[in-house]
Amino acid sequence: MSGDQIKPGYKRTELGMIPEDWLAVNLNAVCTMKSGEGITAERIDDFSAYPCYGGNGLRGYTSRYTHDGRFALIGRQGALCGNVNSAQGKFYASEHAVVVTPKAGIDITFLTYALGRMRLNRYTESSAQPGLSVSKVLALRLSVPGNELEQRTIADTLSSVDAVLAKLDQLIAKKRDLKQAAMQQLLTGQTRLPGFSGEWEVKRLGDVADMGSGGTPLSSVAAYYDGDIPWVSISDMTKGGKVIEFTERNLTELGFANSAAQMFPAGTVLYAMYASLGECSIAGIPLCTSQAILGIRPRDKLHGEFLFYYLTSLKATVKNLGQQGTQANLNKGMVQNFRLSLPTVEEQTAIATVLSEMDAELAALEDRRDKTRAIKQGMMQELLTGRIRLR
Numbered sequence: 001m002s003g004d005q006i007k008p009g010y011k012r013t014e015l016g017m018i019p020e021d022w023l024a025v026n027l028n029a030v031c032t033m034k035s036g037e038g039i040t041a042e043r044i045d046d047f048s049a050y051p052c053y054g055g056n057g058l059r060g061y062t063s064r065y066t067h068d069g070r071f072a073l074i075g076r077q078g079a080l081c082g083n084v085n086s087a088q089g090k091f092y093a094s095e096h097a098v099v100v101t102p103k104a105g106i107d108i109t110f111l112t113y114a115l116g117r118m119r120l121n122r123y124t125e126s127s128a129q130p131g132l133s134v135s136k137v138l139a140l141r142l143s144v145p146g147n148e149l150e151q152r153t154i155a156d157t158l159s160s161v162d163a164v165l166a167k168l169d170q171l172i173a174k175k176r177d178l179k180q181a182a183m184q185q186l187l188t189g190q191t192r193l194p195g196f197s198g199e200w201e202v203k204r205l206g207d208v209a210d211m212g213s214g215g216t217p218l219s220s221v222a223a224y225y226d227g228d229i230p231w232v233s234i235s236d237m238t239k240g241g242k243v244i245e246f247t248e249r250n251l252t253e254l255g256f257a258n259s260a261a262q263m264f265p266a267g268t269v270l271y272a273m274y275a276s277l278g279e280c281s282i283a284g285i286p287l288c289t290s291q292a293i294l295g296i297r298p299r300d301k302l303h304g305e306f307l308f309y310y311l312t313s314l315k316a317t318v319k320n321l322g323q324q325g326t327q328a329n330l331n332k333g334m335v336q337n338f339r340l341s342l343p344t345v346e347e348q349t350a351i352a353t354v355l356s357e358m359d360a361e362l363a364a365l366e367d368r369r370d371k372t373r374a375i376k377q378g379m380m381q382e383l384l385t386g387r388i389r390l391r
Contacts, residue, residue, distance in 0.1 A: 010386075018143045019386040028138040030106045035076055035134065036093030037066055055096040057085045065090040072100035072112040074120060074132065081130045082121030086112045098134055105148050109155035114142055117380050143385060153390045154383045161376045168369040175365060179358045183313045186351045187306075189341060193354065196347045206336030208302040213273070213332060214289030215260025217251060224255025230287035231261065234272055237281045237293070242308070242359060244270065245284035261288040264295040267304050271296055271311060273330040278318035280311045294335055303345055305352035310340055 010017045013024040027033075036053075044052050044060040052062045055075025068090045075083035076098045086109070093099045100115065102108045123137060124130040145151050185191035189200050214232075217224035229251040236247050251261065264270075264283050272279035274292040282304065289295060298304045318330070342348065382388040 013143070015141055015143050016385065017387075019145070019389065021146045022386050023144050023146055024141060025144060026138065027140050027142060030103055030142075030144055031072075031111060031138075032101045032103070033074070033098050033134045033138055034101075036095050036097045036099055038095045039092065050090050050092055051087075052092040052094060053085070053087055053097050054094045055083060056080045057083075059094065062092045064092065066092050067099060070108045072108060072115055074098040074100060074115065074137070076134075077131045079130075080121075081124045081132055082119070084112060084116040084120065098132065098137075106144070107148055107151040107155055109159060110144075110151035113155060113158050113380060114144070114384055117384055118142065145386070150390065157383065157390060158376065158379060161372065161379065165369060165372055165376070168365060168372065172362065172365050172369065175358070175362050179355065179362065182358060183309060183355060186354065187310050187313050189343065193347065193350050196343065196350065198344070200341040200343045202339055203301075203342050204336065205296075205338040205340060208342070209269075209296050209298045209307070211294055211296045211332060211335065212262055213260075213291050213294050214262065216290045217255040217259040217261070221255070221258075224252055224258060225249055227252030227255060229253070229256050229263075230285060232270060232281075232283075232287055232289040232293060234275045234279065234290070234292055237270060237272060237279045238276055240281060242282060243284040244281045244287065247287065251288065256288065260291060262295070263288050264297070267297075269296040269298070269304055269307050269311065270294070271335060273332075273335070277330065278311070278315040280308055280315070282308050294330075294332060296335070301342065301345060303348035303352055305356060306348035307340075309352060309355050314338075 006012055007017060009020055011020050015024050018024060023029075039052065039062065043062050045062070046060060048061040048063045050062055050065040052059045053073055055073075055078055057073075067087070070088040071086070071093075073085045073087050073093065075081050075085075075096065077096050087093070100108075100111065102111050118140065120132065120137060121130075123132060123140070125133055145154070182191075186193070219225075227250050230244075230247040231249050231251045232244055232247050233249065236244055240246070251259070263286055266283050266285050268283040270281045270283060270289060271294040272292060273294050283295070296307065298307055343351075383390065
């Protein structure tokens with residue numbers, strides 16, 4: 001079908017092709033919008049009767065409410081300006097939220113999804129503090145089924161996907177908590193795996209591993225970059241997760257030669273000494289790193305993956321160990337002096353295997369959640385434009 005043809009049962013509008021029985025209207029035809037009321041921090045706590053919502057969602061609780069019913073809330077100011085949430089029951093809306101009230105014949109849940117799809121942050125006023133103009137938002141156009149039952153059917157369908165996402169989020173959070181508990185028990189010997197016994201030995205990390213930091217060639221010399229040598233930065237570690245197999249930037253042979261960078265073999269544990277202090281990854285390929293990252297190569301009595309989990313478990317504690325300056329830092333000497341309790345390599349391997357299996361379960365759940373989110377986005381695109389009708 002060519003772009004000029006109109007699909008049977010549809011009509012052409014400035015919003016694109018929509019069903020004949022849908023309306024293309026301004027937002028002010030389907031709802032009213034009004035900013036919430038001012039409230040001081042002293043009036044917000046963790047135990048009062050009514051939730052208090054700002055532009056980012058729940059802020060806390062307060063002793064009186066401004067609204068009772070089902071509404072959409074739009075962030076009016078700040079970093080999450082244009083963010084859309086829903087609220088129902090009795091609640092207080094602060095001045096940082098715009099309260100959206102549907103008019104007769106409009107389902108509020110449908111309208112909330114439609115507002116979310118409109119990416120309202122695109123319409124913020126430019127200033128030191130981004131803000132939304134309610135009058136300008138109300139002048140925006142959207143398409144709406146003329147039948148409230150169809151609106152509700154679409155909303156129910158999307159809500160069912162959101163319910164699946166919420167359950168996945170809960171399951172992921174539970175699995176993460178279980179993994180943290182398992183790390184605490186297994187990495188300290190408080191819980192032993194079947195078949196293992198005997199005392200653990202306290203070792204200085206520098207006595208069971210070799211380590212060295214990397215280097216960064218001058219960024220102003222283009223010939224040093226875009227080569228074939230993977231070069232790990234802190235951002236690669238924060239984005240790449242447990243195993244690094246790809247880097248955003250590569251060095252040329254010339255860049256490598258003109259820096260303090262050194263090659264680390266696959267299996268090297270990478271440890272952040274600056275910025276994201278205590279961030280930990282494992283090299284999945286031979287690579288080099290920036291000077292902010294320490295490459296730790298375990299010797300015979302230390303299992304690399306066990307060390308990864310051990311260092312990961314120390315992340316919160318390590319933040320307090322850094323040398324204080326403009327930011328907290330570690331250095332090679334400090335990491336060499338880390339003390340760790342070690343069982344036999346066989347028990348280290350078994351512990352690492354258990355934790356790795358838990359990681360795999362988490363990764364599978366997170367992948368399922370990401371795919372479900374993508375499915376939801378596709379559904380919103382089709383259902384909220386009428387390209388697919390629900391009967």
